[in-house]
Amino acid sequence: MAYRDEKLEEEKVFKDPVHRYVHVRDRVIWDLIATPEFQRLRRIKQLGTSYMTFHGAEHSRFNHSLGVYEIVRRIVSNFENRLNWKKEQRLLVLCAALLHDLGHGPYSHSFEKVFGLDHEEFTRKIILGNTGVNHVLRKVSASFPKKVAEVINKTYGDKLIVSIISSQIDADRMDYLQRDAYFTGVSYGHFDMERILRVMRPREDQVVIKESGMHAVEDYIMSRYQMYWQVYFHPVTRSAEVILTKILHRAKALYLSDYTFKLRPEHFISLFDGDITLDDYTRLDENITGFYFQSWLEEEDDILRDLCERFLNRRLFKYVEFNPLLHVKEMVELSKLFYEVGIDPEYYLIDDSSSDLPYDFYRPGEEEERLPIHLQLPNGKLKELSRQSDIVEAISGKKRTDHKLYFPQDILEALPDDSRQKQRIFEILFQ
Template sequence: MQGNEIMQEEKVFKDPVHRYIHVRDQLIWDLIGTKEFQRLRRIRQLGTTFLTFHGAEHTRFNHSLGVYEIMRRMVNVFEGRQHWNDENRLLCLTAALLHDIGHGPFSHSFEKVFDTDHEEWTRAIIMGDTEVHAVLKRMGDQFPKEVSEVIEKTHPNKLVVSMISSQIDADRMDYLQRDAFYTGVSYGHFDMERILRVMRPTEDQVVIKQTGMHAVEDYIMSRYQMYWQVYFHPVTRSAEVILNKILRRAKVLYLEGYQFTQPPHHFTPFFNNNMNTQDYLKLDESIIYYYFQVWEDEQDVILADLCRRFLHRDLFQYVEFDQNFILNEWSDLQERFRRIGLDPDYYLVIDFSSDLPYDFYRPGEEEERLPIHLLNRNGRLRELSRESDVVEAISGKKRTDHKLYYPKDVLDAPGFSEEKRAIIKILHG
């Protein structure tokens, strides 16, 4: 390929998770310097999790560099081995670095409200009129498309795709360790150095030597613990609920012709569903916070109250519930909320989360990822759950958790009416 040089002096980022992140390729260094990649400094990796774990202030920028570094180490392990073509080295490193470049502010909550997809925006940034695209094109006219296809999981080289998107890939191995470090928990730690040493390339995917099975078991269980102790933490979900409702309320008001004190210029393309790449790139979490502070003083009491709650961490409380609750009590509870002056569309929210800690091959399912295969001494492959009792015990099992969020402080406020009493009885059985 054309357009890349090896720099005379290696650039090094000091990193709390990987100790050092090494850059020798001019292409990678130039991509890091683009304004689209630098924007990731203004987008947190874990959205609202910092309201639960105060250390979780790390960004998509941190994570993207970490994924790049793990990919660099994987490539070094594969060098000279059968099925590995060193011509794919830069493609792997670039895809790893740019895999999250399309994330928006508070990624998943933002996507739900405005029906956006960070993977589609990743493609738009890589293929569009951007600094990132200009740097990539130095490697050839087709290189941006190849990078995009690896991230989209449509590239014909299945091995390269699996290195960044599989059950055990550079992306997951970084975010589990990085998120554990910044949240201060111990769940996400596993022996990555051991896993990297026992990784091997095949024609279709990365596999693990049989001798590394126990390190992979530890990795799978770390993922399971992180999801239920960190990613699906009920306080984080409460903050996400309020964030979601703020954005929905602002959109409803705009479409109804409400006159905002400060016109929401940055949101207008999203409210009208006609945003382009430049509109998308201008919106980051610092801009979101600016509007939330302005909207805290809006005349609309719902928008103002929700912004106050998010900014000052006055979050909703929750109760556990089962599916029968929806059928038997939901309509009655909504009506009682209206009678005490709370709009149930904003103050009574059902939220559920579910996770498959490890999944064997399920053709055609959404978010399907290749299972992990172990390579034995005879050169044969065996799917992980067929060899590991630990992994077999959780394979294909989906754990689901339902919660109902509401403003407990309103129910506890002076003026304890019979209506409030009835609501509390319904909520707490």
């Protein structure tokens, strides 16, 4: 029997708090899960610094990746014998689902911002490079790793396959909304996934939804909207991210200025030099970063030491609503005042904004064209969701943005009460 068709003697299952069980019968999937690159995802949290806000949010990219695989397994099972579904694509979409987050680094997006990295590019490199994952995929066929990478990168020719993994209603989102809601303990992310899976239908270039399932999709979109503003963009989580980002910025700045660390940060050197290799990248995880943050508590540099202590012991920055674009003069004055009282505004006065577009219709020529959700009418014709749903129409194309200014209130309060700068700083911040 060809490797791509090989089945395990007995089905393996992972007990899962969201889907109850994750079922594995394909030898390829089982072998991929066992690779070092996939096991590394156990050591990277799904929600970055959200555990500082929601103490249950300790789940990993490993959990989520298995969940996305399980949803896709159920989708393709439902698609069997349906028009437009090609059975030979089954293993490809299962592998892409399992491996879609393979390139995430520690603390994911914060890490990427500081070092100018792209987790999708590292996902591609892991799949195509000299790795355990590539070795498994090549046993299917020489061209199979490239196909898996193309599905994840949204460049694969069969857009139906791509839409199952990446669209405005895909397996990735359906898993993380429910999983993140479960582990944070909130109720916002729950929706009727069973109903959505039952009414999904394969078309030539995307998955569509039977019109009878419209209300379940409305619920899903509103769940996503609520999760972004109540969980993903929570200001306390963002405060922890700000400090994390500044730790990495400070460590890099010290290294580039020839500062002598008490413990040489070997795992970060190629990152600081801007020349990270795939081997260096896959050795990084949150256990490694935590070790260095602990060691930097002993450093001579006051800023690095203070920021690490704040992050590790959850002494986070306070925040106020503040849009620096509307308050340019005040922002300049605040920076000047911070310098005058001996506080470096580069590390202790940070503006941060978050924005989200919960659902969008098709806009040709946009930098990121979002494939809209289509409803399949009883006559077989398609209709874009917002044209049929008043709820979705109300939020379509409306981007919401939120601005915050973060600062160490404890340091400011410790300034002398008769300080002119202190009084003015508090006037601006709390006006």
